[in-house]
Amino acid sequence: MPATCHPAQTHQNHDKSFEHTAREAVYHAIFGRRDVRSHFSPEPLEDAVLARLLTAAHHAPSVGYMQPWNFIVIRDMARRERMRDLFFAAREQELPNIAAERQALYRKLKLEGICESAVNLCITCDRSRAQNSPLGRWHNPQMDLYSTVCAVQNFWLAARAEGVGVGWVSILDERAVKRELEIPAHVAPVAYLCVGRVSQFANRPDLEEKGWGSRLPLPGLIMSETFGGSGEAALKDAVLRGFPSLRS
Amino acid sequence: MPATCHPAQTHQNHDKSFEHTAREAVYHAIFGRRDVRSHFSPEPLEDAVLARLLTAAHHAPSVGYMQPWNFIVIRDMARRERMRDLFFAAREQELPNIAAERQALYRKLKLEGICESAVNLCITCDRSRAQNSPLGRWHNPQMDLYSTVCAVQNFWLAARAEGVGVGWVSILDERAVKRELEIPAHVAPVAYLCVGRVSQFANRPDLEEKGWGSRLPLPGLIMSETFGGSGEAALKDAVLRGFPSLRS
Numbered sequence: 001m002p003a004t005c006h007p008a009q010t011h012q013n014h015d016k017s018f019e020h021t022a023r024e025a026v027y028h029a030i031f032g033r034r035d036v037r038s039h040f041s042p043e044p045l046e047d048a049v050l051a052r053l054l055t056a057a058h059h060a061p062s063v064g065y066m067q068p069w070n071f072i073v074i075r076d077m078a079r080r081e082r083m084r085d086l087f088f089a090a091r092e093q094e095l096p097n098i099a100a101e102r103q104a105l106y107r108k109l110k111l112e113g114i115c116e117s118a119v120n121l122c123i124t125c126d127r128s129r130a131q132n133s134p135l136g137r138w139h140n141p142q143m144d145l146y147s148t149v150c151a152v153q154n155f156w157l158a159a160r161a162e163g164v165g166v167g168w169v170s171i172l173d174e175r176a177v178k179r180e181l182e183i184p185a186h187v188a189p190v191a192y193l194c195v196g197r198v199s200q201f202a203n204r205p206d207l208e209e210k211g212w213g214s215r216l217p218l219p220g221l222i223m224s225e226t227f228g229g230s231g232e233a234a235l236k237d238a239v240l241r242g243f244p245s246l247r248s
Numbered sequence: 249m250p251a252t253c254h255p256a257q258t259h260q261n262h263d264k265s266f267e268h269t270a271r272e273a274v275y276h277a278i279f280g281r282r283d284v285r286s287h288f289s290p291e292p293l294e295d296a297v298l299a300r301l302l303t304a305a306h307h308a309p310s311v312g313y314m315q316p317w318n319f320i321v322i323r324d325m326a327r328r329e330r331m332r333d334l335f336f337a338a339r340e341q342e343l344p345n346i347a348a349e350r351q352a353l354y355r356k357l358k359l360e361g362i363c364e365s366a367v368n369l370c371i372t373c374d375r376s377r378a379q380n381s382p383l384g385r386w387h388n389p390q391m392d393l394y395s396t397v398c399a400v401q402n403f404w405l406a407a408r409a410e411g412v413g414v415g416w417v418s419i420l421d422e423r424a425v426k427r428e429l430e431i432p433a434h435v436a437p438v439a440y441l442c443v444g445r446v447s448q449f450a451n452r453p454d455l456e457e458k459g460w461g462s463r464l465p466l467p468g469l470i471m472s473e474t475f476g477g478s479g480e481a482a483l484k485d486a487v488l489r490g491f492p493s494l495r496s
Binding site: 013015016017018021022023024025026027028029030031033035047048050051052054055056058059060061063064065066067069070071072073074075076079090093094097098106109111124134135136137138139140142143145146149150152153154156157158160161162163164168170171172173174181182183184187190191197198200201205207208212213215216218221222223224225226227228229232234235237238239241242243 | 261263264265266269270271272273274275276277278279281283295296298299300302303304306307308309311312313314315317318319320321322323324327338341342345346354357359372382383384385386387388390391393394397398400401402404405406408409410411412416418419420421422429430431432435438439445446448449453455456460461463464466469470471472473474475476477480482483485486487489490491
């Protein structure tokens with residue numbers, strides 16, 4: 001990538017906003033990002049691309065500039081098969097907790113691409129990294145986990161721009177993951193990701209396509225001043241006018 | 249925004265990646281995003297812009313398509329002054345937990361823009377929203393909080409593209425925030441954000457500028473197969489070659 005990637009040098013309007021097409025590209029990444037399970041293609045993923053995605057992750061905000069993350073790259077197919085088996089076991093454990101009338105649908109859902117994707121990535125959070133300067137964590141010790149999730153989302157959006165699919169596998173027993181990946185006690189595995197080139201990015205989220213759920217109307221989620229507070233009529237109107245192409 | 253924002257319609261290369269300039273714009277948002285405290289300008293924030301940012305947040309991934317978030321828009325200055333007082337009180341509580349030699353620096357840091365920003369936003373997580381279909385949360389009940397953080401990061405990156413600054417205030421007592429914003433027991437306030445137009449986006453993170461910390465070398469955070477596993481030499485080389493302009 002050329003030096004023009006530096007924030008001070010490109011795309012900037014006088015009011016600090018991006019030019020129209022650049023701004024549109026950011027929204028394109030946000031709206032076109034998918035939790036990919038079914039559409040991984042067998043191509044390998046170039047190190048240069050994975051390196052850019054990790055750099056994006058590493059530029060996430062972190063509480064007290066703690067940067068608590070590590071990135072475990074998992075390529076070995078035997079290990080990935082064991083991880084997939086952990087997923088299958090976890091799915092069986094989760095099943096009885098799903099409402100009875102939805103269990104058949106649950107069983108049909110494709111919820112991971114552990115062995116089909118080019119590479120797996122575990123993004124972890126080292127809870128002890130800033131032991132002597134826990135700025136911003138005293139009241140909410142979870143902030144380091146939240147910082148790590150910001151890194152996951154940076155990775156995911158950069159991946160969309162690179163044409164790379166990402167799927168977050170959350171149906172896993174954390175203790176089993178820690179054993180398999182030899183993760184020490186003070187480190188939390190925050191996200192287990194399947195990463196790779198894809199045959200397509202679906203137009204809608206899988207769980208919407210398959211009838212598991214639908215997108216909630218955004219105006220109903222906006223509140224004014226306090227939780228449940230009515231108001232913000234003009235803002236809610238603006239939401240409905242905002243992106244005509246997103247209305248389904 | 250025109251209909252061309254739809255993911256299927258713009259910027260796509262044959263291999264699903266964005267065209268060069270669009271991809272660069274996404275990295276620009278990621279690398280140029282700042283946790284803004286000092287540079288808010290007094291201009292108001294247009295509803296149309298805030299609406300787009302909320303739409304971006306609402307398109308975050310969520311576990312089991314739960315969409316657990318709500319958005320409380322706080323404009324009332326009396327309430328914001330009370331929130332700022334909560335911050336001051338929390339900062340005093342955190343101070344004794346900071347290493348003695350860093351307390352003077354800590355006191356000098358500007359850590360919030362609650363009253364100077366155009367608007368405040370509390371992004372919450374309704375822990376009960378998917379009670380009958382907790383897909384993907386049985387093993388890790390925190391996944392709904394993580395989904396909400398993904399919404400925060402979407403909001404933050406879209407804001408950068410719109411020329412809008414965002415600062416996450418984490419030095420707050422959660423119970424006090426819940427009282428002030430009348431947030432019920434089953435809802436968690438995940439992020440309290442200051443949002444508004446800015447006079448500048450700094451070239452480097454504030455905490456780096458002020459000598460609180462520096463960016464860790466990314467290759468040292470990459471591991472192979474297991475935690476602490478050496479390897480991935482080619483990937484680490486690619487990281488160092490990736491974005492020359494980012495080397496400091």
